[in-house]
Amino acid sequence: MIQLNQVRKVYGEFSLENISLTIKNGVIYGVVGESGSGKSTLLSILNLSTSIDDGKFWIDDVDCRDLTRKQKGILKQKMGMIFQDYHLLNNLTVLENSHLPLKLKGIKDKSQALFWLEKVGLLDYATVYPSTLSGGQKQRVALARALVTKPKYILLDEATSALDEYNAQLILQILRDVHDDYQPTIIFVSHDLDKVKSFCDECLILDKGQIRHIVEVNHSQDEAECDPYPTKAFRRLSK
């Protein structure tokens, strides 16, 4: 479980303020908001890449404010991350990129990396280098790399935004299958409201660095039957 209590992060004129939330184990949690609302900043806090300026923050009951390098490493091993710009290593092949998180754990066996490359439809590309791939293919390699350790937390920063609808749906379907398989917690940052509404169980709406609303998404409920405030907020954001 992830808990934030009154978290604050300041970047010059911009600040994330009063961020208090609980992300329960196994939930698919959306973070949505306009450009510059602080979505990536929040994700990089959750990913332990950015320190907080104030407030409290726990992952699995571990206080994340003053972690040693070793403690951070242990928590990070529970995470698989997809970055907005993929973060693939261009000097490694597709297979080596996908295998990297296992290699860092001392696991030489590449069978899991091959398994995930097949899942994302890129087995034929195992020996090529990322620079020769399309954006959608790079994103699928990033997905294979994020999933190869079977992480407890899967963090996705605009993982589908740069993709055509076919590739976006492919990635979402793989994530749904993974979620059905072992119920990881998935944190899905996006400005695409339709995808957040169809994919997530719960959704945080960020507005200028502050929580505007936390919405439980009821997939069986018609929008007209939903609480009018979040519906309005969704509409405003979708303009």
Ligand SMILES: Nc1ncnc2c1ncn2[C@@H]1O[C@H](COP(=O)(O)OP(=O)(O)OP(=O)(O)O)[C@@H](O)[C@H]1O
């Ligand atoms: N490392 C950094 N150093 C300085 N300012 C930063 C840093 N990271 C983010 N910011 C600032 O924080 C604000 C929020 O940025 P952030 O990337 O979190 O927003 P976002 O909602 O993810 O936007 P987008 O949808 O465009 O990716 C912006 O004003 C940005 O310039």
